[in-house]
Amino acid sequence: MQNYDIGNKVLEFANKYGADEAEVFISANQVTSASVRHNLIESARNQQSQGLGVRVVKDSAVGFASTNIFNRLEETVKSAIAMAKVRDSDEDWKNLPSSGKYPAVNGIFSKKVNELELEDCISLTKEMIDGVCSFSDIIAPSGSFSRMNSNQLIMNTNGVEVEEKGTAVSGFIDVITTSGIPSTAYDFRISRDMDIDFYGIGKEAANLANSCKNGVSVNSGQKDVVFHPFAFSDIMESSFLSSIEADNIQKGRSSLTGKLNTDIAARGLTVTDDGILDGGIASSVSDDEGTPSQSTGIIKDGLLKSYIYDSYTAGKEERYSTGNAVRGSYTSTPSVGTRNVVFDHPASDIISEIKDGVFITNVIGAHTANPISGDFSVEGRNAFVIKDGQIEKPIKSLMVSGNIFELLRNVKGAGDDVRMVGSIITPSIWVSNMNVIG
Amino acid sequence: MREPEFYDVRWIEGESTSILLDNGKIEDINTNYGSGCGVRALCGGSWGYTSSEGVDGIDTAINAARELASDVNKHSPGEKVTLASYCEPNVDNLPSIKETPRDVPVEEKVELLKDLSNNASCKGISSTSASYSESTFKVHYTNSEGADCEYELTRVGFAISAIASDGAAYQVGRESNFDVCGYEMFRDPGILEKAQSAGKTAVDLLGARQAKGGKGPVILDPELAGVFAHEAVGHASEADLVLEGSSILADRIGEEIASPLVNIVDDPTLHKFGYYPFDAEGMQSHRTDIITDGVLNSYLHSRETAGKLGGTSGNSRSQGYSAPVVRMSNTYVDNGNSNLDEMLEELGDGMYLAGTRGGQVNTGEGIFQFNAEKGYIVENGEIGDLVRDVSLSGNTLEILKNVLLVGNDLKMHSGRCGKSGQAVPVSDGSPHLLISDALVGGVQ
Structure with a gap:
């Protein structure tokens, strides 16, 4: 059965069993991947999935069910309606989104990526390993290459009918030195098009592990810290992004409640949630409930300008959705989430401006942050001493702790090395007064 | 094509x-019917793997996996894999289900969550969230x-x-329990005490000051010590990581790597959240x-790692239809x-x-970092201020060597463990541990 036929059938069942409104979200993905183990390609993988989620509204209460068994569509719809009936009417519920004008979004489908053969996937994976092997005494214990073709259809009883195809390709490699005290590093790239230098991924990772050999210790204290895009995006994702989501604001679970149009970050820092970014990993013509995607200014020159909304949280405030309904998969209901998040700050040669500080490439433990208070404490990895405007010796181990909202106010500058780390796009960021424990 | x-x-x-209650109101309620298969060929x-979810045809999946394996072997031949020998399992140790969750009306489950929320809402709590989950699935x-073997397993949990807030600051307290059993888990009044304890933790933390970092002796409670056993030791004992050069x-x-007081076990036969009768x-x-x-x-082994290193396999697990990976179960x-x-x-x-x-570990370098939910200053052997x-x-x-005393009060906690992009149910635990010297990070 084609997706449209399945969708129509689901909406018919919903109507038959008395739903006031109904929505079907169908996704079909095909992922081809290869895994590296100890400098060799160990395996190749092909994953096919197709499934659907049904959201129904009955007396202003929402029910949801999902399945990947297409001869159980009727049972799935009945189950969604049964779920809705357990709930009380929700006075905040307005409507499922109506059909809107969809933007043109560039660069989210690549024919080249779509048509990659297994042999191509294997040779790109080999390129990463070759990059690692350009250094002696360094191996790749693990790594992976992945290509995804996705197809998504959203239909509802208010006339939404939006289908979209996307592609993505990514490479990840872990490396470790084989002589002396082990030194590790990783590198990662993702894109919707065939524009990744896979050899470069391996080479960069190996170069980093190589430069981190024989680390020194560093004194504890308040220091200037430069966070590489890996480290910065990891910390932001775990401790900041949830605080701009409208449901957290409305439920009092965000430190940014009531802070609109106040200074929350250093002047110069601009943050945008962009669902229509060219080639963005989280770009698409609509969000996951069929609202047209858009670009929303979150922080402008330090000033908090907006939160992000899906149709439900927008309905509560009698405003429009910002196109930020996202789903983990077809098995879950949409909820508020970020799209591409772009950090922007005037660039300069920041290292040369720092007398005494540290550069941190990546962190471990970012997910242990407290996303409400914004407090975090992480271990810095692949870190270096910055002295008199120069990057010097590698640092064996250090902890960095602080509060994300203070960190945003202490942003002093940014590099010109803007990088797409999944759906977060950022340069290296220079922050003063960070608490470093050596 | 080579066969x-x-x-x-x-x-x-x-x-x-699954049901999610937010501030006493149903936020999400969700049922899923799923089926699919994961196929491997060597x-x-x-290796070639295929998974097909919601798409029919086991035969197609088998053929595709065979083609992938033979293609990789052709373009990037690796050292021949010899699997440790196979032996049909006895499926005779399944946990009993006293009350089938499916047979309990949804309304009753919602009432249960409301009870939990009310018990967590002590003075000072500004919001609560409570979730319920049940799943029953058959593996063949x-x-x-x-x-040719199969089992059926039911898991439930909450x-x-x-969250406590004074307007400016927020603190969270969390409790949960997941197990391989039926709805009888929720007949135990002890779960309401857990909810009360979540509320109390949040309120107490709000009044606590921030910790000061530094080195010194510490006692780890059973939950944090269990996380150490799982994250720092358990992962490093996974033979796939050992073979890829990522384990300390x-x-x-045969080497003495810990204080002689330390015994660490992984046991999937225990009827805890990490239970399974046979592996993937x-x-x-x-x-x-x-x-x-x-x-x-x-170490913990798959048939491949046991074939290479010697040892007994039985530790391969996977999330859904994904490829099996060496994993822990109930580790303590x-x-x-x-x-x-x-x-x-x-x-x-x-x-x-x-x-x-939560926490994170670099198993290759043998270093770790865990955030505790809370800490107490101990002076003259007396538990004092909360931080x-x-x-x-x-x-x-170093930490393993620095274990000075091991308690006699083993307690398990359930959760999910992530590796290779897959999450599987596990439990971990420990008695209290006294460590002579450790690095404690704080904010001040």
Whole structure:
């Protein structure tokens, strides 16, 4: 059965069993991947999935069910309606989104990526390993290459009918030195098009592990810290992004409640949630409930300008959705989430401006942050001493702790090395007064 | 095409329901019916995997996996893989289900969550969220060596979190329990006490000051010590990581790597959240003594790693239809013979760290970092002021050597463990541990 036929059938069942409104979200993905183990390609993988989620509204209460068994569509719809009936009417519920004008979004489908053969996937994976092997005494214990073709259809009883195809390709490699005290590093790239230098991924990772050999210790204290895009995006994702989501604001679970149009970050820092970014990993013509995607200014020159909304949280405030309904998969209901998040700050040669500080490439433990208070404490990895405007010796181990909202106010500058780390796009960021424990 | 020498098929079919209550109101309620299969084929040293979810045709999946394996073998031949020999499992240790969750009306489950929320809402709590989950699924395993076995398993659980706020600051308290049993879990009034404890933790943390970092002696509570056993030791004992050069425990079997008081065990036969009757390769589950009296005794194995290193397989697991990976199950530090009072007296001045907000480990370098939920200053053996935002970090082998006393009060906690992009149910635990020297991170 084609997706449209399945969708129509689901909406018919919903109507038959008395739903006031109904929505079907169908996704079909095909992922081809290869895994590296100890400098060799160990395996190749092909994953096919197709499934659907049904959201129904009955007396202003929402029910949801999902399945990947297409001869159980009727049972799935009945189950969604049964779920809705357990709930009380929700006075905040307005409507499922109506059909809107969809933007043109560039660069989210690549024919080249779509048509990659297994042999191509294997040779790109080999390129990463070759990059690692350009250094002696360094191996790749693990790594992976992945290509995804996705197809998504959203239909509802208010006339939404939006289908979209996307592609993505990514490479990840872990490396470790084989002589002396082990030194590790990783590198990662993702894109919707065939524009990744896979050899470069391996080479960069190996170069980093190589430069981190024989680390020194560093004194504890308040220091200037430069966070590489890996480290910065990891910390932001775990401790900041949830605080701009409208449901957290409305439920009092965000430190940014009531802070609109106040200074929350250093002047110069601009943050945008962009669902229509060219080639963005989280770009698409609509969000996951069929609202047209858009670009929303979150922080402008330090000033908090907006939160992000899906149709439900927008309905509560009698405003429009910002196109930020996202789903983990077809098995879950949409909820508020970020799209591409772009950090922007005037660039300069920041290292040369720092007398005494540290550069941190990546962190471990970012997910242990407290996303409400914004407090975090992480271990810095692949870190270096910055002295008199120069990057010097590698640092064996250090902890960095602080509060994300203070960190945003202490942003002093940014590099010109803007990088797409999944759906977060950022340069290296220079922050003063960070608490470093050596 | 070179013919693969081995293939296997896991077919899974099941249904699950989850309910999320937010501030006493249903936020999400969700049922899923799912089925699909994961297929592997081995050709020389190369694996091919296919999974097909919601798409029919096991035969197509088997053929595709065989083609992938033989293609990889052709373009990137690796050292031939020899699987440890196969043996059909006995499925005779399934947990009993006293009350089938599916038969309990949804309304009753919603009432249960409301009860939990009310119990978590003590004075000072500004919001709560409570979730319920149940799943029942059947796993059917066959392979080219003639295996044919299956089991059905039911899992239930709940999680409660409470947020305390004074307008400016926020603190969270969380409790949860997941298990391989039926709805009878929720007939135990103890779960309401857990909800109360989540509320109390949040309120207490709000009044707590931030911890000061530094080095010194610490006592770890059973939850945090269990996370250490799982994250720092358990992962490093996974033989796939050992073979890929990512484990600090490589080449150390038979070596004394910990204080002689330390015994660490992984046991999937226990009826805890990490239970399974046979693993994702159809092998009987069994207990593994990872560390015995301080000596590294065994790694955790798949058939491939057992074939290479020797040892007993039975530790392959997968999430849904994904490819099997060497994983832990129920992992714990076994009881010693000290009680908490003796440990506090021995500690004298130091920190008592309790609970966890997750952690991360570099198994290759043997270093870790965990955030505790809370800490207490201990002075003269007396537990004193509560502090927040404390983390424990250090070197796995150093911490193992620095274990001075092991308590006699083993307690398990359930959760999910992530590796290779897959999450599987696990439990971990420990009695209290006294560590002579550790790095405690704070904010001040």
